[in-house]
Amino acid sequence: MFEIASALLVLTRRNKILPRQRARARGALSRLHPVIDDDGPRLALGWIYEMAEEFSLSIYDAVYLELARRKGLSLASRDTGLRAAAAKCGIPILL
Secondary structure, eight states: OHHHHHHHHHHHHTTSSOHHHHHHHHHHHHTOOOOOOOSHHHHTHHHHHHHHHHTTOOHHHHHHHHHHHHHTOOEEOOOHHHHHHHHHTTOOEEO
């Protein structure tokens, strides 16, 4: 949630979205009920590092990749590098 909030702030500062769009997105975020996944990253840290290096991803993006792989989830991203890595790992891609 903090990463999304940070991105919204950066987008507003860079005039990519309007303050009212940020407010709408913040409202949508406040209605979410995130589930905390405490176990996965500790258990799969080696895999996360390997994927970050192999596909030139940030650690954050490799964590998203690991979570989707481990939980059998699709990945929603517009990042071309992350989408390519997901495809190579057999992870379904949304969007």
